[in-house]
Each structure stands twice: as structure tokens, then as C-alpha cells.
Amino acid sequence: MKLEVNAVSKRFAIPVLDGISFQAAQGELVCLLGPNGCGKTTLLRIIGGLEAPTAGEVRFDGRPVVVGAADLHVGVVFQEDRLLPWMTLADNVALALRAQGVEARARRETARRHLRFVGLQGFEDYYPNRVSGGMRQRAAIARALAIDPAVLLMDEPFGALDAQNRRIMQAEVRRIWAETARTIVFVTHSIEEAVAIGTTLIMLSARPARVRELIRNDREGGARDPHALIDHLNQVIMEEVLHQQGRAPGP
Amino acid sequence: MAAPGSSPGTAWQRWSRRLRLPTAVVFLAVLVAWEAVSRRYGPYVLPAPESILTGLAAIVRDGEIWKHTGASLSRIAVGFGGAALMAVLMGLAAFLWAPAKIAVRDVVTILNSTSVFVWIVVSLIWFGLTNMAPIFTTFMITLPVVAANVVEGLESVDRRLLEMGQVYRLSGWEQFRAIVIPSTIPHLVAGLKVGFGLALKVSVVAEIFGVTSGIGYIMNYSREILATQMVFVWAVVMIGIMLVTDRLLFESLTRRLERWR
Numbered sequence: 001m002k003l004e005v006n007a008v009s010k011r012f013a014i015p016v017l018d019g020i021s022f023q024a025a026q027g028e029l030v031c032l033l034g035p036n037g038c039g040k041t042t043l044l045r046i047i048g049g050l051e052a053p054t055a056g057e058v059r060f061d062g063r064p065v066v067v068g069a070a071d072l073h074v075g076v077v078f079q080e081d082r083l084l085p086w087m088t089l090a091d092n093v094a095l096a097l098r099a100q101g102v103e104a105r106a107r108r109e110t111a112r113r114h115l116r117f118v119g120l121q122g123f124e125d126y127y128p129n130r131v132s133g134g135m136r137q138r139a140a141i142a143r144a145l146a147i148d149p150a151v152l153l154m155d156e157p158f159g160a161l162d163a164q165n166r167r168i169m170q171a172e173v174r175r176i177w178a179e180t181a182r183t184i185v186f187v188t189h190s191i192e193e194a195v196a197i198g199t200t201l202i203m204l205s206a207r208p209a210r211v212r213e214l215i216r217n218d219r220e221g222g223a224r225d226p227h228a229l230i231d232h233l234n235q236v237i238m239e240e241v242l243h244q245q246g247r248a249p250g251p
Numbered sequence: 252m253a254a255p256g257s258s259p260g261t262a263w264q265r266w267s268r269r270l271r272l273p274t275a276v277v278f279l280a281v282l283v284a285w286e287a288v289s290r291r292y293g294p295y296v297l298p299a300p301e302s303i304l305t306g307l308a309a310i311v312r313d314g315e316i317w318k319h320t321g322a323s324l325s326r327i328a329v330g331f332g333g334a335a336l337m338a339v340l341m342g343l344a345a346f347l348w349a350p351a352k353i354a355v356r357d358v359v360t361i362l363n364s365t366s367v368f369v370w371i372v373v374s375l376i377w378f379g380l381t382n383m384a385p386i387f388t389t390f391m392i393t394l395p396v397v398a399a400n401v402v403e404g405l406e407s408v409d410r411r412l413l414e415m416g417q418v419y420r421l422s423g424w425e426q427f428r429a430i431v432i433p434s435t436i437p438h439l440v441a442g443l444k445v446g447f448g449l450a451l452k453v454s455v456v457a458e459i460f461g462v463t464s465g466i467g468y469i470m471n472y473s474r475e476i477l478a479t480q481m482v483f484v485w486a487v488v489m490i491g492i493m494l495v496t497d498r499l500l501f502e503s504l505t506r507r508l509e510r511w512r
Contacts, residue, residue, distance in 0.1 A: 048418070050414070050417070050418065068417075070420065072420075074418065075418075076415075076418045078411070078415070080411065082411055082412055082414075082415040084412065084429060084430065084433070085511055085512075086433040086511045087429070087511075095419070095421070095425075095429055096419040098419075098421060098425055099419060099420035099421055099422070099425075100420075127510075127511040128511075129511060129512060143419075147419065
């Protein structure tokens with residue numbers, strides 16, 4: 001699935017996104033980076049059809065994304081797992097398949113297959129509160145994958161995990177991406193995380209956000225030394241933060 | 252003193268907890284005082300503790316206990332059952348339609364500030380000496396309690412979960428069934444628990460007027476024929492009903508519903 005973001009702008013009370021454009025080919029893992037509060041999550045929600053842009057459009061394989069369209073298959077992994085605590089992990093995944101017109105037995109089978117895929121075999125019948133935060137996020141990923149999404153959106157999905165679990169889950173996203181060849185858009189505020197997993201890194205500027213830099217981070221794109229890249233991005237983000245503070249309206 | 256989180260105390264402390272020793276001590280003290288007062292002032296003022304047991308045995312033997320308990324509980328079933336149903340409908344209206352929410356809130360506040368006695372008097376005027384009087388009173392008193400809990404439950408539904416439902420294209424009904432109902436049920440059960448206790452207390456008061464069966468009626472009747480002993484016996488029956496429904500019905504219901512916690 002090819003993703004096109006064409007001159008997307010969004011205003012709430014103030015302009016948040018200002019003419020953002022980029023493209024991602026099928027099977028890319030795009031990481032959205034930027035200073036805190038620059039509108040990364042808003043951009044992700046517009047890509048996922050959860051919110052309409054004020055101007056511009058998003059296209060999947062040339063077809064424009066329409067908010068609320070019935071045929072929009074987008075898997076979203078949020079900052080929180082957003083599992084229903086009163087349903088087992090398997091039922092949570094199966095619930096997402098209801099709208100796809102899959103019959104009950106097939107829903108159960110698909111749910112179990114995807115839970116196995118994310119390494120939750122044996123935990124299918126556990127309630128979310130009985131497993132760790134990392135396992136809950138794995139279940140949320142299984143749910144997002146189960147609907148066979150056109151694109152998988154992840155909004156700082158590991159922000160609440162400890163450093164060790166975070167590294168494990170980053171490797172897991174890399175594996176899932178490699179095995180499913182999905183197009184993934186991944187929002188993170190961690191430059192190290194983005195450099196570790198992304199094939200394309202998009203650095204947004206401070207609000208109103210524009211694309212400040214688009215960096216290929218794979219072999220074809222001539223990947224740079226990761227440490228140099230991290231240093232560079234840290235410097236860019238620092239500039240943006242200072243820039244934003246300099247523009248802050250006075251008291 | 253045992254440090255919290257360490258061993259559960261000495262054997263003596265464990266046994267004292269299991270037997271509820273502190274409660275037993277208080278109970279014993281009350282019994283002794285009761286016996287003393289009873290001997291000093293006579294059974295008309297305070298019947299002896301053991302006479303309560305014999306009175307209880309008597310009403311079990313002649314079936315009076317079932318007749319009056321049944322009459323009270325069937326009135327509660329109609330009045331409180333109707334209130335619970337109405338409370339759910341009010342909660343739904345408030346959930347689905349913003350203007351209704353404001354109205355429901357204000358109605359609940361006003362009803363909550365109304366005294367039991369208002370409803371008893373009004374229902375006597377409207378329904379006279381009939382079954383409807385205690386039923387109506389129970390309905391009006393328990394309605395705001397259950398409704399407030401239902402509204403609170405519906406308001407506490409996590410919007411982020413509803414958004415997840417939208418992402419996965421769940422229909423309105425599926426979101427309601429999978430997300431809204433399970434979030435609200437613990438609040439509903441809490442409301443029903445408090446409401447039932449209130450229903451029992453209120454309906455008994457309302458039964459003093461105009462009906463010829465029920466625990467409230469028979470207590471008042473016992474007072475009129477100077478059978479103080481039976482007043483106490485029926486009070487014990489009431490406490491028994493309350494404890495049994497609380498333990499057997501609501502506690503097990505809560506446990507079942509909260510398996511996932």
C-alpha cells in the first residue's frame with residue numbers, strides 16, 4: 001500500500017499542521033519525529049481517517065481517505081493499549097473482526113493466530129489486567145494486524161514501557177514489519193527509537209508543523225552511521241525547540 | 252503489633268480475627284446490659300433477649316413470618332424494580348441526548364432532597380389505604396439513588412475505548428454492547444445494592460399506614476396491642492433480610508461481574 005500525504009494542513013484554534021507532504025512506498029516503516037506538541041499525533045489521526053484535515057488530503061494507493069468510510073481498514077496501536085478489560089485477549093482481538101463480516105469461528109481462529117504471531121501463545125484466555133504492559137501492547141498490535149489493515153499506525157506505543165521492554169518491542173516491530181511487509185507509520189519522540197526501526201524518518205518542525213527533514217534510513221537510501229544520524233537529529237530537534245520558545249507569546 | 256505486610260500475626264491474632272472477637276465482645280456487653288434493663292423496667296419497655304428467640308420461633312412455626320415478609324418483599328419488588336427500570340431508562344436518555352442529561356441530573360437532585368414523609372403523605376392522598384401507597388413511596392425514594400449511579404456509570408465510560416471502537420468500525424450497537432454496558436454495570440450494581448437497602452427501610456415505614464400486611468404493618472400492630480416483644484422480633488427479621496440479600500445476592504453478583512479485575 002502506497003501512502004501519499006498531500007499538503008495536509010490542520011487548524012484547531014491555531015494552525016497545527018502547515019502543508020505537510022510526503023510519500024511512502026509499500027512496505028516502508030515511516031517514523032514521525034518532532035518536538036513535543038508539534039502535532040505528530042494529529043497528523044497520525046488524519047492519516048488514519050480519525051480526523052479530517054482542514055486542507056489537503058491523504059491517499060492510500062491513490063484513493064483518498066474519507067473520515068468514517070466503511071471500507072477504511074486502518075490498524076491503530078495507541079499510546080495506551082485500549083483493550084477492553086472485561087474481555088480476554090482473544091476476545092479483544094476477535095471483537096475488531098466483527099465489522100469485517102467474519103463469522104464467529106473464523107474470528108476466533110484469526111484472533112488466536114495473530115496472538116501467536118506476536119508471541120502471546122498460551123495467554124489467549126487471560127484478561128488484560130493479568131498480563132504485563134508489554135504483553136498488552138503486543139495484544140493491541142495483534143488486534144491491529146488481525147483486520148488486515150491497509151496501513152498500521154502506531155502512536156508512541158511503547159512510551160509507557162520500561163527501557164528493557166521498549167527495546168524488546170522495538171525489535172518485535174521490526175520483525176513484524178519484515179514478516180508482513182506492511183506499511184507502518186510510527187510516531188515517537190525518541191530519536192534513538194526512530195533510528196533503530198525506521199526506514200524513512202520524517203522530522204517535523206515546531207508548531208505549525210512542516211516537514212523539516214526527510215531522511216532515508218535503509219541500505220538503498222545509503223544509510224548513514226546511526227550515531228552520526230542520532231547526533232544530527234538531536235541537534236535539529238533542539239533548534240526547533242529553541243525556535244518555538246523564541247516565538248512563544250509574551251505574558 | 253504486627254507490621255503491615257509481614258506475617259499475619261500470632262495464632263492468637265488470627266483466631267481473634269476469624270471469630271470476630273471484637274464484635275463478639277461488644278455483642279456480649281450489649282446483651283448483658285439489655286438483660287439488666289429488661290429486668291429493671293419489665294418486658295413492656297424492653298423484652299428479654301431470650302424472648303426474642305422464642306417469638307421468632309413462634310412466627311416461623313405459624314407461618315406469619317412468610318406472610319408479612321412476602322408482602323413487604325413483593326411491594327419492594329414492584330416499587331424498587333420499577334425504580335431500577337426507570338433509572339436505567341433515564342440514564343440511557345441522558346447518555347444519548349445531551350439536553351436530557353441536564354434534566355435528569357436536576358430531577359435526581361430534587362428527588363434526592365425530598366423527604367420520605369412527603370411521599371408517604373402524598374401517596375396516601377393519591378392512592379388512599381391501598382398497596383399502591385408503599386409501592387409508590389418506595390419507587391420515588393429509590394429512583395434517584397439508582398439513577399444517579401447509572402448516570403455516573405455512563406459518564407465514566409472511557410472515551411478512548413469508544414474511539415477504539417470507531418477505529419475498528421464497530422456499529423453503534425456493538426460499541427454499546429461491548430463497551431458501554433460492561434463499563435456501566437458495576438455502577439448499576441452498586442446503585443441497586445444501596446437502593447435495595449433503602450427500599451427495605453422505606454417500604455416498612457410506608458406500611459405503617461393503610462395496609463394490613465407487611466413487616467411495617469405488623470410491627471405497628473404489635474405496638475398497638477402492647478406486644479413489644481414482637482416489635483423486636485420483626486426488627487430482627489428485617490435485619491436478617493438485609494444481611495442475607497447483601498451477602499448472598501449483591502456480593503456474589505459483584506464477584507461474578509468483576510472476575511476480570
